[in-house]
Amino acid sequence: MPAPQTTPGGLVICPVVQFIVSQDGLSAVLLADHSDDGTGHCRVCSAGAQSGRHRYPCLTRVYADTASEVERLSARVRGRST
Numbered sequence: 762m763p764a765p766q767t768t769p770g771g772l773v774i775c776p777v778v779q780f781i782v783s784q785d786g787l788s789a790v791l792l793a794d795h796s797d798d799g800t801g802h803c804r805v806c807s808a809g810a811q812s813g814r815h816r817y818p819c820l821t822r823v824y825a826d827t828a829s830e831v832e833r834l835s836a837r838v839r840g841r842s843t
């Protein structure tokens with residue numbers, strides 16, 4: 762097993778979060794799309810025809826939130842070292 766990826770700050774991040782962070786601007790797009798529709802459900806995540814929408818925050822939102830936090834921390838660490 763490869764060692765878990767970490768941010769410059771030493772935070773361990775999962776592969777999904779790692780992928781989002783690696784795509785420029787993706788976390789912002791996901792955060793905009795996967796938002797509360799006003800009824801406590803995700804605007805875009807369907808849970809199937811019968812059950813309507815996934816409850817907010819959906820899993821994608823949680824990943825995007827984490828990715829956004831990793832980007833923020835990474836920027837801070839990079840800023841400190843220069």
Ligand SMILES: [Zn+2]
Binds near residue numbers: 803804806815819822
């Ligand atoms: Zn969603």
